[in-house]
Amino acid sequence: MHTLKVQLGLTLFVLLFLSMLLFGFVVLMLWQRNGIQQEAVISEKLLHIAAASLATDARPADDTLFSKALNSYFQESGILCLQWQDSDSALSQSHGSCPSELILVPLLKEAAINGKTHTSYSGISWNGFFLTKQYLLMAIPLQLDTKNQGSIAIIRSLEQVSNSIRKAQKVFFAYLAINILVFTTIGFTRLVRLVIKPIRRLSALADSRTDLDDSSFFQGEGLGEFTQLSLSLNRLVTRIDGDKHELRSTVASLKQANEELQKNRNEMIRSEKLASIGRLSAGLAHEIGNPLGIIQGYIDLLTDASLSDEDRKAYSERAIQELDRINSLIRNLLDLSRSPVASPVEEIDLH
Secondary structure (H helix, E strand, O other), X not given: OHHHHHHHHHHHHHHXXXXXXXXXXXXXXXXXXXXXXXXXXXXXXXXXXXXXXXXXXOOOOOHHHHHHHHHHHHHHXXXXXXXXXXXXXOOEEEEEOOOOOOOOHHHHHHHHHHOOOEEEEEEEEEEOOEEEEEEEEEEEEEEEOOXXXXXXXXXXXXXXXXXXXXXXXXXXXXXXXXXXXXXXXXXXXXXXXXXXXXXXXXXXXXXXXXOOOOOOOOOOOOOOHHHHHHHHHHHHHHHHHHHHHHHXXXXXXHXXXXXXXXXXXXXXXXXXXXXXXXXXXXXXXXXXXXXXXXXXXXXXXXXXXXXXXXXXXXXXXXXXXXXXXXXXXXXXXXXXXXXXXXXXXXXXXXX
């Protein structure tokens, strides 16, 4: 029973852990995607502001003042690099520290040619359990009075999104631990009440029930699985009791039939013995009667006074032979009636 409790607890814990982990993973992925989309929207707004500042009519005459304005703009918006290109020249100008591996020229050309916003991402790094993008690259066309004057592009770091994901992961794992602990405790308590305790009651009733006990496993009505199991056990016990009574009746009938069979067998053996004795008696009467008749004949002959000595001697010897024959027959019968005696073991030299 303790093994079942442990298995139920572990199963519930694993299921809750996997479900909460999957749910948290999906939520964090959506959070990351939403954060990147928000950064893209902000970047596009910043580009439009920068494009308005870089327009020919709005650009300050003093480049120093313009650079200071851009530096302030960079610090406030978190832009790593800004690069623009005029439509009448292939030369591009940049401001800020653009990473050498991140090239904005292709995006600038596409934005200038198509007149549309182009977005790209670069760099991948591990952020806890997630792979996150490091940089956002975006370019938009420079337009003044619906006239294309070139394009402008920026590079923004997505570190803010990564920091947000890291904070969310900490909150999520704390939330995961608390929820698993709470739901596992509640679920395990309910499982013990709904599964373990009914099984214990059924086990106790089964152990305490005897052959003379007519009590059932369940008294009452219900639709639960354990109620149905109790009713099924009651029906099973009833069938077993009926089978026991039928088995006892069958055993009693077989015992009576066996006694009658044994009695008939004894009668048959007795009859066979009597018949054998009768046959043996008839055989003995015949085997002994013949020599006795012969002996009686010789005795009658010996009473004749005119009998010679030689004949008298011959008749006497023949009578004695018949008596020996009777004696041998009686000895054989006595030997047959005695219990067989094991022959003595003799040593034999096999060599």
